Amino acid sequence: MKELVFFLEEPSAREMMKGVLSRLLPDDIAIRYVVFEGKQDLHKRLGKRLKGWMNQDARFVVLRDQDRGDCIKTKKQLSAVSRDVGKDDVLIRIACHELESWYLGDLDAVEKGLGIGGIAKNQDRKKYRDPDRLTNPSQELNRLTKQAYQKVSGSRNIGPHLSLKDNCSHSFMVFISGICRLIQEAWKIPTRRSRNQKGCSKCVWLGPREASPQKLHPSERSLP
Numbered sequence: 001m002k003e004l005v006f007f008l009e010e011p012s013a014r015e016m017m018k019g020v021l022s023r024l025l026p027d028d029i030a031i032r033y034v035v036f037e038g039k040q041d042l043h044k045r046l047g048k049r050l051k052g053w054m055n056q057d058a059r060f061v062v063l064r065d066q067d068r069g070d071c072i073k074t075k076k077q078l079s080a081v082s083r084d085v086g087k088d089d090v091l092i093r094i095a096c097h098e099l100e101s102w103y104l105g106d107l108d109a110v111e112k113g114l115g116i117g118g119i120a121k122n123q124d125r126k127k128y129r130d131p132d133r134l135t136n137p138s139q140e141l142n143r144l145t146k147q148a149y150q151k152v153s154g155s156r157n158i159g160p161h162l163s164l165k166d167n168c169s170h171s172f173m174v175f176i177s178g179i180c181r182l183i184q185e186a187w188k189i190p191t192r193r194s195r196n197q198k199g200c201s202k203c204v205w206l207g208p209r210e211a212s213p214q215k216l217h218p219s220e221r222s223l224p
Contacts, residue, residue, distance in 0.1 A: 002187050003058040004179075005032040007049065009042045012155040013063055013099055019159025024179065026189060032058075039064055043077065051085040059186045060090045061179065065098045068135070091182050096132040096171040099155065100141045104131035105169030106162050110141070113158035114148050123168065131169050 004025065008014055014033045021031055034049055036042040042064060050060060062078055071094050082090040095101060103110050107128060111119035122128055122144065134140055141149050148154075164176055183189045 001055060001057060002029045003032060003055050004029050004183065005034065005053065005058050005060045007034050007036070007042065007046055007060065007062045009036055009039050009064045010151075011035055012151045015152055015156035016099060016102075016159040016162070017063075019156070020162055020164070020176075022160070024164060024176070025183065029183065029187075039067075043081065046078065047081045047085045050082060050087045050090070057186075059182055060087060061182070062090060062092045063175070064094060066094045066096045067098065071096060091178050093175045093178055094171065095175075096169075097135055098137045100137040100149075101131045101134060102162065102167065102169045102172040102175075103141055103149075103154075103158050104128055104134065104137055104144075105167040105172055107144075109158050109161035109163065110145065110149075112161045114145055114154065116145055116148055119144065129168050132171050 006014075006017060008017070014035050017033065025031065036045060042062075046062065053060075060082075062082075064074070064078075066074065075092050075094055078092045079090070082088070082092070105128070107123045108120040111117065127134060127140075131137060138151070141154075162172075167173055
């Protein structure tokens with residue numbers, strides 16, 4: 001069975017992923033979410049969860065925030081945990097600096113998801129053209145939305161509107177292209193490459209589809 005397992009540090013990441021993956025992945029890939037209780041819990045229990053996974057055809061993705069840590073060091077630590085249990089092909093991605101950086105990279109999605117007019121026009125401002133540089137993106141998003149953004153519900157509402165092609169967050173585009181490459185290499189699913197408005201190369205499955213906030217991938221499961 002084609003199974004793609006996401007190890008996440010918090011529920012808000014899962015809610016965002018639901019809106020993204022429903023448009024990115026074919027229906028015959030089963031999606032599983034394993035949500036940990038923060039970064040320390042993820043680092044502590046990741047190896048055990050990877051080692052105990054029964055489906056040998058499963059592929060794994062680890063996503064966590066950079067926050068104020070060293071991105072390269074964090075990725076090396078998670079890679080070492082994966083290799084220690086015999087999983088050498090785990091895709092590890094770090095959101096720079098927080099998940100909210102990805103939302104600030106697509107203010108049109110924020111405007112549509114939260115129903116707040118006038119947000120998208122700020123995208124041309126320097127700090128939103130490269131949101132990965134912001135050290136406190138969650139605070140910035142709260143300020144921009146006048147506290148209307150709430151971490152879990154906001155992620156749930158914004159996720160379905162995030163563009164898979166035009167996001168100013170480099171780490172988001174790297175995340176999307178990494179998933180596309182992973183499923184293409186694992187299961188020979190055809191992908192295509194093109195460029196977004198910033199000239200960034202990205203890879204998307206041949207059949208991406210638009211999704212409403214209510215439309216979910218048919219094979220989603222969230223595991224404790």
